[in-house]
Amino acid sequence: MSQLDKVEQDKQQTGRQLYFRLLAYLKGSWHYLLLSIVGFMMYAAMEPALAALLKHIVDVVSNDQATENRLLIPLSILGIFVIRGIGTFTSSYFMAQIANKVVFDLRTSMFNKLVSLPSSYYHSMPTGRLLAKLTYDTEQVIGSVTNALKTLLREGFTVIGLMGYMLYTNWRLSLLFLLIVPIIGVIVSYASKRFRKLSTRIQNAMGGVTDVASESIKGHEVIKIFGGSRFETERFYQAAEENRRSQLKLELTKALNVPIVQFIVAVALATLIWMALDPVISSSMSAGDFVAFIGAAGMLSKPMRQLTEVNSILQKGISAAESIFEFLDLDEEKNTGIKKVDRFKGDIAFNHLNFTYPNTEKKILKDICISLPAGKTLALVGRSGGGKSTVANLIPRFYDVEAGHLLLDGVEINQYELDNLRKNIALVNQQVILFNGTIRSNIAYGDLNGAPEEDIIAAASAANAWGFIQELEHGLDTLVGENGVLLSGGQRQRIAIARAILKNAPILILDEATSALDSESERAIQQALNTLMENRTTIAIAHRLSTIENADIIAVIDHGEVVEMGSHAELLEQKGAYAQLHNQQFNESEG
Template sequence: MTAPDSQAPAKKSGVKIYLRLLGYIKSQWGVFLVSVLGYMLYGAMEPALAAQLKYIVDVVSTGAIEENRLLIPTTILGIFLLRGIGTFFGSYFMAKIANKVVYDLRTTMFDKLVLLPTSYYSEMPSGRLLSKLTYDTEQVIGAVTSAVKTLLREGLTVIGLLGYMLYTNWKLSLLFLLIIPLIGYVVSYASKRFRKLSQRIQNAMGGVSDVASESIKGHEVVKIFGGFEYERDRFRQAAGDNKRSQLKMELTKALNIPVVQFLVAISLATLIWLALDPTLSEHMSAGDFVAFIGAAGMLSKPARQLTDVNSILQKGIAAAQSIFEFLDMAEEADTGKKELTQAKGEIEWRELSFQYPSSDRLTLDNINLLLPAGQTLALVGRSGGGKSTLANLVPRLYDVTDGGLLVDGLDSREYSLKSLRSQIALVNQNVVLFNGSIRENIAYGYLRGATEEEVIAAAKAANAWEFIQNLEHGLDTMVGENGVLLSGGQRQRIAIARAILKNAPVLILDEATSALDSESERAIQQALDSLMKNRTTIAIAHRLSTIENADIIAVVDHGVIVEVGSHKELLAHNGAYAKLHQKQFNEE
């Protein structure tokens, strides 16, 4: 199975993508209307200036200067005042819409992100995800703000000027319009190239984010193992790819603008040459002639800006395509209808097989195992044997490929995900803490309503209260990103306190004491022993001394359960477990 991004749907047209993007404006249609009216006011003032130019020439040619001496400058000031008001209303309200659209996109993307299946996170680098939420949405701002603003303002200006030219002399105006199809062809060709290059830039930005994110997270490994040069070369290669794509984009833009301007200049020069023909301008006054040429000259600026906006528009369309492909991905399947309100905790793996989406072989093969409610199952064996996978199937982080996993006698897929997971507490091998206070990390998610007394009781039970109360801010101490401000043992105890506070009937401990020293491990093990009473517990451990009291011990190797029994039974059997136990005993 390929990575998520390679499962791209058929390419959609830029128009369809852009119309879908503009669909986010629906809730802001009133604000959008005000913005359009502002730009209409701005666009109307350009032909008004041309008309004023006609009036000035006619006044000068007739000699009626004195009586119009105050009127002309007042009119000019009024035109510019109205144009400024139109610009303000158009720009401000369009920016308001754009920021609302980007906010909606980002929140929708984040909502989608937390609902995607675990396999997506496994296959997609975190830097690429962050690039979608940041860089891609920034490009959309350009497409919604700058592009729409220019399209409306300059487009309405062009319409107004062309309308005035047609009114003044329709024959000359039609000749001027003959150049438009050629301009359209140049813009169309550039559009395709802009969009293609924009997609390359997005991929390159994702690569830059990937390398930077990995280097930041693994900075200790980079320093200890001397990975600076390797990471530097990776980053420079990713940044170089981005630079080359950006330069190609600028080259296309730099060629596109002068070509279009030159075509406009050709048409303008041709227009002036034709206008000097008496047969075409015989019914025009001097003022009409000057105003007509002035209006044609005014067209060059909005035409240039309309051409320039094409690159911004295509960047936004390429970014929107990436965003919509992400939003259209299938969410985590939750077909269960039954609510699991208070689980007894019986778990059964029945003829269960499982294969990761990106793998070409089975990770678990025909597993049959029964864990009665309230008992403890210890999973042991070599790394990569499938122990964590066996446990992760219980909260349905992945769904089984074949066979079934039963909770209280019912297939786990028949329960809703929320109700199933509400009955399970988890302590990972790799402790996950969030950049907040200790209190927020213990009383996390569904537990936010816990009282301070309950949080403190959980911290005490996890042997964490002693170090917490010695901190300057106690429970309100910030832990930093992923708990970086705390030691490994302190992070582990907070994670255990979180599991204790949840008080769930099913408990999964994945190397729960792996980050603790021997003294802390003994104290935590006592807390865990107390926590595990009357709870169904799945404990994954490398140190066999921590699971000797488990009711059931299963040895997992290459996705198959090779032995099942109690500690005494398996030692007496003198099989795989006995060998693991003897080897570890000798090492200790």
């Protein structure tokens, strides 16, 4: 066996494994599947029944018994179509039940996986690709599970029924039809490989379309101001054009596959009729047998055509399933710790800590040594890109320590159970994240949901947010829009601070927490933060040095290293990097 043949065989085996894994999602709907199968069998049984009725009609007419069967034959026709209709309804409705259940299970499984993935995945995967997996890919899978399964069962049972009737009527002639099956199999096998390849291309192109659209929606203001409309239009055109070309190639393969198979069936049918018209063969058959046999053979054309068409749907689904299962098989965030503490004291120590982001080579943090006693404040300052946020991100274990030690209350931080660790940490990001809901739900978010209204109001007041909230028509029940778009930057920041205040965690991380505030609001918020930071271990990342002058420890980080450390007064006396930054900002504010 050549290497190419082995690769193709592995692909086919993988395709079968993927499809069987996909069918595992039907386990919870087996009763619906059984009802659907009963419906398909009822539908399929009526095809040979029609052929048998046709035989009966011809024989009745040939024997001059039409008068005697005048009522029976029309009633039989009605009966056949009633049973066929019941079968169609039963199979279609319960297949729809299965489709909805599978979509629900797949999407919830994917979302459950999404929220459990490490931060590194979010930084490496564009948002549009994730949305395409949740929407487009799952729709393709449904076609494979339900539409393809529906056609395979319904038309498969029909072919079996008609072939059974033909074998019963004249088995010698029927064998001719069986000879074309291997030829059709070769064509379908070739088409399968091409369908799979093109379906993968379409999925990737669809991801590109959603990527560009998602970025353009988020950055619409930048696009308008910087004249990016033409550039973004061209990007979208190229992504959509790639999707269109791949889709056309898929349709071309599909369009060629069906008529070729139909032609082969037609050749077999023509040969069958030619042989059936031979006096030697036809002499052993009654007129009714002959007409019913030809009728049954003619009825085979439609289900066989549909069975070949289903291949494209099947391959699309398998290709989409491969993408989905690759996502579902990703490693989740490591939760190796088992130690749980009701409430941390808050002693934090970085001992010769080094860190490099996954799949990169550049070392971001180098030999960091900082000791922060419980209840004290550590301010991290320095130029952008120096590693300040990375230091803070290691405390809630958004990333794991690569080398060295990060101790919390004297214990390696990765020994704590992840949820327990994060319940003891409050965070205010520089880029405020609000969810599309009310102000109340954004302050009392997650584990804080259901907090008493007086506590929410107290937190909002402490964050200097209650004043503007009261002025809104619906107060705490005011909708904030997607990512808080209906509020100003300062208002969003204060809601995020109120959320951190309400959590009342022993460890507080402030990443440029006052960056979006005007001077007056900043002073009020700083006062609230000073109250919040009392008796809490706080790590504050600050650009404005005026906001961290009262910090117990100030660490200047540059190129991943601590170049200076001490109090505000001590660092000014050293006249080093911190003093230079301070003087620069002081001169800017004076100017």
